[in-house]
Amino acid sequence: MKELVAYILKFGSLNQQQIDLILSKAQEREIKKENYFSEAGKVSVEVGFIIDGVMRVCYYNNKGEEITKYFIDENNLVVDLESFENSICSSAYVEAVTDCKMIVFSKKDWEELLNTIIGWDKIVHKIINKALIDKVSRRSPLVSEDATTRYLSFMEMFPNVINRVPLSYLASYLGITQSSLSRIRKNIR
Known part of the structure; x- marks a missing residue:
């Protein structure tokens, strides 16, 4: 408490x-x-x-x-x-x-x-x-940025969340498909 x-x-x-x-x-x-x-x-x-x-x-x-x-x-x-x-x-x-x-x-x-x-x-x-x-x-930048930038922004804003949520939820939040998210994550590593 x-x-x-x-x-x-x-x-x-x-x-x-x-x-x-x-x-x-x-x-x-x-x-x-x-x-x-x-x-x-x-x-x-x-x-x-x-x-x-x-x-x-x-x-x-x-x-x-x-x-x-x-x-x-x-x-x-x-x-x-x-x-x-x-x-x-x-x-x-x-x-x-x-x-x-x-x-x-x-x-x-x-x-x-x-x-x-x-x-x-x-x-x-x-x-x-x-x-x-x-x-x-948190939502405003997501409207005007490309998918990679949105993902990087999410990582920055939610460092404690990124590895705790299913990719399908994250992709939905970012407004992209799960396969696009997988590609972005692969390219960033």
Whole structure:
């Protein structure tokens, strides 16, 4: 739980009583590889913090092809924010790419923290803003770069993820075929 506390304190200050309250609402959970944290067609009812492992957010396009939108690794929050906040069905899946160890908050407990801890809403807002900025900064270069540059950028941005995800997921994220990715990897070595 110390990872979660350290993460939260990067975005604001809390006293020990507030930290204890947050930790009292936190539940540790393991999610096995290929299992879902949240699913398309269902309302997201939990916020998670990844202690160990990698998750991915994916969806199916209108051709039925699975598309990986992004990866989330250790020391990051994971939530389908639109579904969670608006109580609407999600359009994406959040799947464990590896076995994951997480700290999880139910929607009820999360809202109780928002209503009880003064300043918690500001901390959460800063966390969400950082996540959105990170997401945009990671995706934006992928639009204009060639496939090799996209792969090299991914290696630089996600050094802890590159060797932990299947090539099919990585190829989908990069918007290329798996055979193209294999060729690029072969040429780089």
